[in-house]
Amino acid sequence: VVSSDTDMALLVHLLACIFGTGSWVAINGLWVELPLIVNELPEGWDLPSYLTVIIQLANVGPVLVTLLHKFTPGQQKEIVIIYIIVSIGIIASFLLAFLWRETTLIAEELHSTAFLVITFFLSLVDCTSSVTFLPFMMQLPPKYVTTYFIGEGLSGFLPGIVALGQGVGMAKCVNVSQTTNITNDNWTEAVDVYLTEAQYQPPNFSIEVFFFVLTAMMFFCLVAFGFLTRISRKFSPSSKRLVPDQTIYITSIESEKTRKDHWHQDPAADLSAPKAKYSLLQFLFIYLTVAWVNALTNGVLPSVQTYSCMPYGNTVYHLSAALGSMANPLACVIAMFLPNRSLLLLGSLSVAGTGFGAYNLAMAALSPCPLLHSFRVGGAIIVFSWILFIGTLSYVKVMIGVILRDESHSALVWCGAAVQLGSMVGALVMFPLVNVYYLFKPGDPCNTQCPL
Template sequence: MSLLTHVLACLFGMGSWVAINGMWVELPLVVSALPEGWLLPSYLTVIIQMANVGPLFVTLMHRFRPGALDERPVVYCVVALGAVATFLLAAFWKRTVTFGAGAGGVERSVPLLALSFLLSVVDCTSSVTFLPFMMRLGPQFLTSYFAGEGLSGLVPALVALIQGVGLVECRNVTAAAAAAAAAAAGGVANGTFGNSTTMKAFYQPANFSAEAFFVFLGAMMVVCLGAFALLNHHPAVVRERKDHRYLGEEESAAAARRDKREGLSLRGAAPEERPMMIDPLEPPPRERRSSFGMGTYSGGEVAFIFVVLAWVNALTNAVLPSVQSYSCLPYGNRAYHFAATLAAAANPVACFIAMFSSRRSLMLMLVLTVVGTGFGAYIMAVAAFSPCPPLVGSDSGVAIIVISWVLFVLTLSYVKVIIGVILRDEGHSALVWCGAVVQLGSMIGAISMFPLVSVYGLFKSGDPCNTKCLN
């Protein structure tokens, strides 16, 4: 029965970010049909940060009205909203609205942008509702949840690969034809005009439509909703939640009041009858080192944990993903797809490792954060040198950039799991703050990178069909 709970926790976690992750991997197919073109990722970045009003509201409710907000109705609402919005996206993503009359009218993809905002609210709010709900289950199921959260990026990426999104065919064309094609697309072609030939990238047609892909994402949200319902009501899962140590703070308090009404007291009850309101591993109140959570860590250690959490999520959720194409495409389309797919797979692998070895060591957390940041620094340096980074055009360059992406995601994903396990032991409110800091770090990273990438254009795209750099 524990296996069933592990599977349900994993499926529940998959619904956390599957919609927005799916939107990102589908962009190469979507942008060609929409008036915004490749400006659409910039708009999505801003929309995702605006959606942090959801987690902000939940966090403020927990801060100023503790116990007034039950996560379960909120989770039901946001997951159902995500499923409906994703199915609507499948029907209306191509629709546009024209602002202005006559030839001066400007087309904008209002339905897609509005539905993307709703999906962003759903996914951002999951950070401060899904994790606290996991307090109601045993700590061993938290790593399964994190594995599912990692799969929320891997599964859409694998489906997009099957779909053939972003697969490029390099063809010989004359420079004049390449220039005409680039001008028609609003870009500039490289090379000399005349009868000389150059390699040009042509995106291959997808094996199935974007509508079918969005329907798949909607089905994933329905699966998440079903898994959540079973985690609440399946008899096998309910039996595992009988121990009060695994209940949320509100349920534990309610259990204590119920026991008191029944005439049971902590002093009068036999040891085996006492409600397990206090974790046996919790230090006595006089030995507590801070007022945070269970008092296991000092104030400085708590600050260190949250700073690392914000830093790691800023890197993995915003800073490095914004330059992934710049760091990989100079080495070719194959390097880009290998890096994107294997890095997405590294996240659930890190969670799988943590299921068997999740050491709650702050020193290990620091070391892994430094190592992961080092790989991230190399990736950022490669992106800064794009389109002519080191070892461009060589197999060793491809291998190094792919391995760097995999190890970057693997190490920092393991750090996130360690922090999640630590904060789970500190109680319900600690996991609420965990989700809030995750969103805060991601927002700071996105706000920092947006002007560098989209406004000042400090990064230059590589050409998957022309990796030769001329000095």
């Protein structure tokens, strides 16, 4: 009997982990794949700025689910919603593999309409998972919620691993001829003009294969959820209320990767920690920090990651996107086992993370000729700067969530509002700067002349 119970517990842990990976795997996958996609779609280096706005628009999903819960309560409805959104994620990921290259002429400019529309639905799925997945997990004993958080962290880690295995196509400069008509007085002559353009070598496997991998991950999430719905009926209702006191909820709408504030669990050590009482000024500092940090991580910096990394080469951009997506769950793990509630430390880390973000933004502003662009050390610095930027600010977000969890439910509600406000302002400020005023300049690895 003991062996049977142990086997069942291991099975539930595995299912909870797989279910958790489906929470943000689609959007995380898109961010780590952008180094290859930006070279193929007409938006080019501006594509990440479009994604940040689209992800903000996907906030409509959590809002609708919240209103639905308010006016039509019931657990069975929640299960139906999860089935619907995960199914949408599977279909959208599958369609993306076939339609991501399709373009449409809008206002005399080509746009990757299919990619952007499907991305909206993937964002809708991932954003809505923030307000549906964990409430469902409350029907299981608390020990399985911890495993769910591990799976949620893997939703950023696994796409990064797959992207690293995929590699990135190296660029080589080739001479190509282009016929141009030259008109002089009464005659026109066709002249062949030779230009140098960058051609990218194919990666280890195609973008389409990567999207099929994302589809498979979403499918496994659906299968795991199906089994969990059956298993959850075996647990008594008394276990359902054990979870909220041991978890925190931070509303999050992100990116690339982003990026992501989610529910996180604090170790048992936190349960015995005395609750700190903060002054009004300290609360103001906390909420302003939340808004500032999320503005940077969810809006400002993701919009210009291409400009800060691509001048150093496709490989540098690829590494910064993939390793950056893995820095977020790593920071969450560190926050679990090495929590520190000191506002002085969190403020210092926020300043340090802002410094790394400022360096990344400065390199984007200097595009296509950032500092040390011709040297390997320049590429290494920008990769480490992106990793440290995401890692330090992710730790800050998690620990602020832990602090506010111990204060009150309304404190978490205000935290969620600060997250949304900061993310929205960051995305809306950067979009016109990138796409209307063109303050950031793209480059060409074969034709851009930069001083050494």
